[in-house]
Amino acid sequence: MKKSKIITLVLVTGSVLIGCQQRNQYASWDDCARDYGDRSKCTEEKEQVSGGLYYRTYYGPWYRSSSSGDPSINASVRTARSIGVVRGGWGFHGSFGSHGSAHGG
Amino acid sequence: MKRSPVPHVRENWQAKLEEVGFHFYEMDGKTYWDESAFYELTSDEVDQLEAVTEELYGMCLELVSRVVREELYERLAIPPRFWRYVKKSWERKEPAIYGRFDLWYDGRTHPKLLEFNADTPTALFEASIVQYYWLQDYAPKEDQFNSIHEKLLDVLETSIRPVVGRDVLYFSCVKESLEDLTTTEYLRDLAIQAGIETNHVYIDDVGWDLAARQFVDLGNRPINYMFKLYPWEWIITESFADQLLTSALSLFEPAWKMILSNKAILPLLWEMYPNHRNLLPSFFEPPNTEKTYVEKPFFSREGQNVRTGTWFMKRGKRAIYQEYRELPDFAGNYPVIGSWMIGDHAAGIGIREDRTPITNNLSRFMPHLFRSIETNGQEGRT
Numbered sequence: 001m002k003k004s005k006i007i008t009l010v011l012v013t014g015s016v017l018i019g020c021q022q023r024n025q026y027a028s029w030d031d032c033a034r035d036y037g038d039r040s041k042c043t044e045e046k047e048q049v050s051g052g053l054y055y056r057t058y059y060g061p062w063y064r065s066s067s068s069g070d071p072s073i074n075a076s077v078r079t080a081r082s083i084g085v086v087r088g089g090w091g092f093h094g095s096f097g098s099h100g101s102a103h104g105g
Numbered sequence: 106m107k108r109s110p111v112p113h114v115r116e117n118w119q120a121k122l123e124e125v126g127f128h129f130y131e132m133d134g135k136t137y138w139d140e141s142a143f144y145e146l147t148s149d150e151v152d153q154l155e156a157v158t159e160e161l162y163g164m165c166l167e168l169v170s171r172v173v174r175e176e177l178y179e180r181l182a183i184p185p186r187f188w189r190y191v192k193k194s195w196e197r198k199e200p201a202i203y204g205r206f207d208l209w210y211d212g213r214t215h216p217k218l219l220e221f222n223a224d225t226p227t228a229l230f231e232a233s234i235v236q237y238y239w240l241q242d243y244a245p246k247e248d249q250f251n252s253i254h255e256k257l258l259d260v261l262e263t264s265i266r267p268v269v270g271r272d273v274l275y276f277s278c279v280k281e282s283l284e285d286l287t288t289t290e291y292l293r294d295l296a297i298q299a300g301i302e303t304n305h306v307y308i309d310d311v312g313w314d315l316a317a318r319q320f321v322d323l324g325n326r327p328i329n330y331m332f333k334l335y336p337w338e339w340i341i342t343e344s345f346a347d348q349l350l351t352s353a354l355s356l357f358e359p360a361w362k363m364i365l366s367n368k369a370i371l372p373l374l375w376e377m378y379p380n381h382r383n384l385l386p387s388f389f390e391p392p393n394t395e396k397t398y399v400e401k402p403f404f405s406r407e408g409q410n411v412r413t414g415t416w417f418m419k420r421g422k423r424a425i426y427q428e429y430r431e432l433p434d435f436a437g438n439y440p441v442i443g444s445w446m447i448g449d450h451a452a453g454i455g456i457r458e459d460r461t462p463i464t465n466n467l468s469r470f471m472p473h474l475f476r477s478i479e480t481n482g483q484e485g486r487t
Contacts, residue, residue, distance in 0.1 A: 001477060002151060002453070003249040007237055011294035012126035012287070025323040057324055084315055085325055089345030090335060091279055091309030 024073075026058040035073045036060055106150055106212025108435040108471075110142040115242050126291075127235045129284050138231065139469040140239055144440065144456050146475040150212050151250045157216045157383050158206055158444040158451035164381075165221060168373055169195060169364050180389075181369045182403055182423055187341050190350060191360050199359035200264035201448070202292075202332070203229070203257070205455075208442040211433035215382040218374075219427075219441065220401070224358050224366030225336050227284070228443060228470060230291045232455030233257070236472040248477035251453035253445050257292070260448035261299035265357065269330045274301050274357075275322065277308045278334040285334050292332060308335045313348050320345075320354050330355050337363040338404045368401045368425050387427040391417035397429040432462045440471065 026032040032042035043059050063072065115121055122130050122138060130138035146154075172178065173195050178188045205226035209217040233253035240249045265274070276293040278285035293303045304322065311328065312321045320328040333340065333356050340346065340356070341363070349356075364370070371387035378384060392398060393416050400412040403423040413429055432439035440458040444451060457468040 001248060002155075002252060002475075003240065004233075004237060004252050004254045007234060007254050008298065009126065009234075009291075009294050010297055012234075012291050027324045027326075085312040085321055086315065087312040088309055089313060089348065090311055090333075090340060090343050091307070092343050093336075093339040 023062045024060040026060070029058055032058040032060055106144060106146050106210070108142055108438060108440070109145055111140065111243075114140050115239075121238070121242065122235060125234055125238050126287065127230060129287065132284075136469055138235060139471055140243075142438075142471060143239075143243075144435075144471055144473040146212070146250070146473060148248075148475055148477065151475050154208070154210065154216060154250065154442065154444055154454060155451040157208070158446060159449075161206055161218055161221070161383060162204070162446050162449070162451075164374060164378060165223070165365055165370065168370055168377060169361055171377065172364050172373075173361075177373070178364075180373065181364060181367045183363055184341060186350065187360075187363070191363055194360035199355070199361065200260070200268065201358055201362060202260055202265065203358075203448075204362075204365070204446045205229075206444045206446065208444055209385075209430050209432060210440075210442045216442065216444075217385050217430055218371070218383055219385070219430075220368060221365055221370065222443075224362050225334055226443075226445075227288075228455050228457065229253070229445075230287050231470045232443065232445060232453060234291070235470075236455065239472045240474055243472075244474055247474040249453070249472075249474050253447060253453045254295075256447035256450055256452040257295050258299055261292075261296050261301060264448060265296070266299055266301050268355070269301055271302065272329050273304050273326075275304050275306050275328050275331040276334075277306050277311065277331055280307045280309055289332070289334050296332075306331075308333060311345070313345060318348075319352055320348070329353055330357070332357040336404070337366055366404075368403050368405060371401075371427055372425050385428045385430055387425055389425055391419055391426050393417065398426040399429050400424050400426055441468070 024032070024035065026035070026042070029039060029042060029044070033039040036042060041061050045057050045059065118140060119130065122128070127138070130136070172181065173192050176188065178185070178191065183191060203226065204221060204223040205228070206221050207219040209219055232251065237249065237251055237254070240247065274296055276289045276296070278289040289305070293305060296303050306322045306328065310323050311331075312323070312325065313319075314321045314325065317327070320331075322328055331354060337358075337360070340349065369389070372389050374381075375384055375387045391400070395415060397413060397415055398417070400414070400417050401424060402410050403425070405411060417426065432441065435458070437460060438458045439460070439462050440456050443455040443457060445453050445455070454473065456471045456473050458471055459468040
């Protein structure tokens with residue numbers, strides 16, 4: 001027998017990947033609210049890390065993936081919370097791959 | 106090995122694919138997943154492919170060892186500032202997860218290595234999951250050379266989890282590629298099952314904290330371990346390359362895979378193993394004889410910039426020349442065997458075919474099966 005005996009998937013399901021949705025992640029309510037101008041658009045989730053510690057993480061609403069980010073956010077506002085952290089140092093070639101893919105072969 | 110058209114495909118096949126999380130069965134308006142036919146192999150053929158794949162991988166590891174020992178990085182166009190980085194990765198035995206050998210194979214003679222996709226191989230989900238469920242529907246009593254899923258789980262449990270420990274393993278890919286997101290999320294799924302703490306970050310969203318001098322996610326949390334579905338040759342030539350050299354970030358696939366994700370390994374393997382039955386003659390210089398050769402850039406994706414001919418004017422230093430071998434013709438279809446290495450083991454195959462002899466990114470993925478000894482002679486199809 002050379003096929004897998006059983007296959008279990010816990011994350012990949014029928015609808016999760018449709019449309020490449022994503023949402024922005026924030027370190028605080030304030031950061032999220034600043035981007036969206038409305039705290040009710042933000043949600044809080046706890047993410048467990050090692051030793052019983054957890055991070056509180058804040059998310060904006062889901063939107064269709066875009067290399068320019070969530071179109072509902074004013075770009076100048078988004079830049080403001082990124083002081084001290086630079087982004088975009090990788091990913092430049094992404095749009096040059098076939099189908100936008102970075103896969104080889 | 107034979108190609109068998111089927112009388113009819115599964116009812117609601119698109120819905121069945123979507124149920125398992127596979128949505129790119131058409132690309133650019135053309136069929137990508139094609140179950141109107143399948144390839145049938147014999148048990149001996151599968152054994153042969155399995156043995157050849159592991160032998161080739163062993164040869165590749167010998168090659169890496171030689172490159173590091175003799176500092177042959179220049180022959181692979183690896184920038185000098187990354188030589189030590191690659192060497193340390195190899196000496197630390199950083200674990201690899203996967204790779205895919207593309208093999209010429211007709212079922213009658215020895216498989217031949219066309220190339221090794223050692224860093225960001227395509228078609229993992231199709232090979233591991235989609236064709237598995239096709240077999241469950243179409244011929245559940247038959248076997249398939251495909252234990253990719255359970256071998257991935259094993260590698261993540263036994264090789265990756267001990268490295269990551271209680272830290273978070275990030276999974277990263279480019280935005281706006283459903284194909285890449287599917288692969289990345291599939292691997293993250295397996296990592297979760299392997300007991301690894303995970304998170305997702307798009308490669309474009311990875312940040313560099315100027316004060317802490319570390320890579321961070323969108324919540325500015327440190328990224329110490331990251332699987333990146335993004336080629337090494339891009340990682341080391343884009344803006345964050347310098348930061349990578351000074352940070353604590355560990356990437357998967359490991360940095361020593363930089364050596365193998367490069368067509369220059371083909372002439373180097375030919376140097377080390379001349380006339381090996383599973384290699385095609387390959388050279389750094391154009392042979393310019395009466396024989397037909399294929400010119401392949403060191404870094405070429407999905408058949409891009411590949412040229413075939415008998416006479417070449419060498420284009421800079423970054424191309425190799427591999428003897429042309431016409432792909433086997435199965436009623437006007439030209440298959441390439443994608444043979445998967447997961448960790449240190451051959452784990453299965455995926456077959457892509459085209460209507461031209463050079464496989465490209467629009468090749469169709471075809472499922473396969475073989476008759477296992479237990480069911481040999483019995484009708485297993487439903």
